[in-house]
Amino acid sequence: MAKVPLDGLRIEVPHAASSAEVAGRLEAFAQDMAQNKFREWGVSIVRHGETHLQLAGRRDGTHFDAEVRAEDRRAVVSLTGSIELSRLKLTLAGGVQGVRRRVEDELAATLREHLA
Secondary structure, three states, X not given: OEEEEOOOOEEEEEOOOOHHHHHHHHHHHXXXXXXXXXXXXXXXXXXXXXXXXXEEEEEOOEEEEEEEEEEOOEEEEEEEEEEEXXXXXXXXXXXXXXXXXXXXXXXXXXXXXXXX
């Protein structure tokens, strides 16, 4: 098994929503992550104020923590943790950078959907 670190991944997506709107949209994004995209990871969501959420997921040797914040005109997701996967899957995904890019792309696309 190989471990791919997620530390330092930062996704920024612009938005034009009001504070109240962005709070609801970030909540919808977090729920989508917890109930759909990473359901089997047992994702927990903790709210720290109106526009700051913390997500955590664990499964086997994989774990992640995500800080989700609304800033001026952008939403930011900062990740830590690591993904454990077979060497074959790592190779097929394009190595460490390929896995990190796929994680970043998936989170950014889902966040864009909820902020649109």
